Amino acid sequence: DTGVSQNPRHKITKRGQNVTFRCDPISEHNRLYWYRQTLGQGPEFLTYFQNEAQLEKSRLLSDRFSAERPKGSFSTLEIQRTEQGDSAMYLCASSSTSGRGETQYFGPGTRLLVL
Amino acid sequence: GQNIDQPTEMTATEGAIVQINCTYQTSGFNGLFWYQQHAGEAPTFLSYNVLDGLEEKGRFSSFLSRSKGYSYLLLKELQMKDSASYLCAESSNTGKLIFGQGTTLQVKP
Numbered sequence A: 001d002t003g004v005s006q007n008p009r010h011k012i013t014k015r016g017q018n019v020t021f022r023c024d025p026i027s028e029h030n031r032l033y034w035y036r037q038t039l040g041q042g043p044e045f046l047t048y049f050q051n052e053a054q055l056e057k058s059r060l061l062s063d064r065f066s067a068e069r070p071k072g073s074f075s076t077l078e079i080q081r082t083e084q085g086d087s088a089m090y091l092c093a094s095s096s097t098s099g100r101g102e103t104q105y106f107g108p109g110t111r112l113l114v115l
Numbered sequence B: 001g002q003n004i005d006q007p008t009e010m011t012a013t014e015g016a017i018v019q020i021n022c023t024y025q026t027s028g029f030n031g032l033f034w035y036q037q038h039a040g041e042a043p044t045f046l047s048y049n050v051l052d053g054l055e056e057k058g059r060f061s062s063f064l065s066r067s068k069g070y071s072y073l074l075l076k077e078l079q080m081k082d083s084a085s086y087l088c089a090e091s092s093n094t095g096k097l098i099f100g101q102g103t104t105l106q107v108k109p
Helices: none
Strands: A005-007 A010-013 A019-024 A031-037 A044-050 A053-057 A065-068 A075-079 A088-095 A110-114 B003-005 B009-013 B018-025 B032-037 B044-049 B053-057 B060-065 B070-075 B084-091 B097-099 B103-108
Touching (some): A005 A088, A075 A088
Antiparallel strands (some): A088 A110, B018 B070, B032 B044
């Protein structure tokens, strides 16, 4: 059973550096979502793709953030010039638009610490 | 606007029943999800309601009233492993999930 996978699981970086995270969704899922979660809070929506098209971006996603899903399969989330406030868990989820309810299944997350 | 409210913390005893409430205020409603999240782990899907009423799945049940903007998650026969955060999330008409802050449930022996 191949669920959603994310790499790396942990990332420590210095302020000002760029980081890139990867998400591999469940293979038959056409939608892919990125969320950010800080301690004691629920996940916050960042952006999502349907196949390779990026259909919505949150206002939380500043110009320093960019996401791609070039072939409609895996996705990358890049943060440029990281700031300490970017420290969080970055969660990826995937879903299929067919079927009931479009349940999103989450990957294990990438925990980012910006020093 | 979109506002999901749920209690921050709850405590219950092993073997008991606990109800976690969630209220939401939004337009473009497309369903209400409950997820379980253990510390340091990803959220895992528990239940989905789009029509009014109760959905039962083993020890867990979820209820929805769309007219009241209200849902609850009912956990029966509590076990120690049920200690976790329980996230209520509303699905918008674009598919994204809007989460509450989560309810941390502590199950005591």
